[in-house]
Amino acid sequence: MTDPDFNLLAALDVLLSEKSVAGAAKRLKLSASAMSRTLTRLRQVTGDPLLVRAGRNMVLTPHAESLQARAKNVVSEMRAVLNASPAPLSLSTLEKRFTLRTNEGFIDAFGPALVNAAAREAPGVTLEFVAKPEKDARFLREGRVDLEIGVLKNMGPEIRLQALFRDRFVVALAKNHPLAAFADMSREQFVSVGHVITSRRGLIRGPVDDALAACGMRRRIAAVVPGFSAALAVARDSQLIAVVPASCLQSAAGKEMVAFPLPVSTPEITVSQMWHPRHEHELAHRWLRQLVRRVCRQP
Missing domain, CATH: 1.10.10.10 (Winged helix-like DNA-binding domain superfamily/Winged helix DNA-binding domain)
Structure with a gap:
């Protein structure tokens, strides 16, 4: 036919x-x-x-x-x-569930502010945060998530990417840690104590270790955990120190810690949000992206 x-x-x-x-x-x-x-x-x-x-x-x-x-x-x-033009977006009556794929560190640092801001602007919206054990664009392509947030590289020519903020690594330790009384932390002090490090794949060497090796130094790894939130929790209740992104200090656990600049040089990281182009002009999704960007840029 x-x-x-x-x-x-x-x-x-x-x-x-x-x-x-x-x-x-x-x-x-x-x-x-x-x-x-x-x-x-x-x-x-x-x-x-x-x-x-x-x-x-x-x-x-x-x-x-x-x-x-x-x-x-x-x-x-x-x-x-x-x-047809899209119907005007009414946030007061919008009922929608958004899925954000990100790590626990981001959720701890920005989740409360995002949830509160969404509740004020669009009380019918639900934000669902799901774990991001690996970087994989298929969740966006298959429509299983609305946004992916983190330190993300190009995951395909069609995937949209927007930088949210620049972050740097800092040293976090408990307030009762012996080094907390100092005004600064030297490299020698940094390697003199045990470390809890973050690795989703169990690796015990990263950019910090490479920078130390260039100075002829090596740190002692006492614990390996899968996320920055867990690293903060361990450091808070032990005599270990943790290297975490500065943004993690905004979390409840981070606010209980003492932080020092990292005594070795490592590259800054860029935290971004990514989405599939099918949502590019969707008004509700555009509002979500703007909300995330606004919350992440608040001091």
Whole structure:
């Protein structure tokens, strides 16, 4: 079965309205011969003459009369679909569930502020935070998450990326730690105590260790945990120190810690949000992205 030519629908609607090949040609800005050929095609498709001569005028056949209202309605609906503008976004009545894929450190640092801001602006919105054990764009491509947040690299040419803020690593330790009484922390002090480090894959060497090795130094790894939140929790209740992003100090656990600048140089990190282009112009999703960006940029 041949697919219908929807351009013929518009021509049919005009022909049945004008009841004239010349009038229809003028409205559609076609030549009379082109309009005649279109009428011929319509007659072939419908199996009906549609317009017949009655004296000096053309009149509709009974079948054409039965099609007139239906053709007009279909064409109007097609135009409405193609020309439709998004309905205005009403945050006060919006009921939607957004899924954000990120790590526990981000949730601890920014989750409360995001939830509170969303509740104020759109009380019907639910924010669902899911774990991000690895970087994988398929969750965005498959529509399983709305946003992915973290230290993200390009995960495909179609995935949209927006930087949220720049972060740096700091040293966090308990307030009762012997080194907490000092005004600063030297490299020698840094390597003199045990460390709790973060690694999702159990690795015990990273940029900090490379920087120390360049100075001929090495730190002692006493514990390995999968996330920065866990590292803060261990350091808070032990004599170990943790290297975490400065943003983690905004969490409840982080506010109970003492922090020092990292005594070795490591690159800054950029925390970004990523989304699939299917959501690029969706008003509710745009509001979510703006909300995340605004909350992350608050001091």
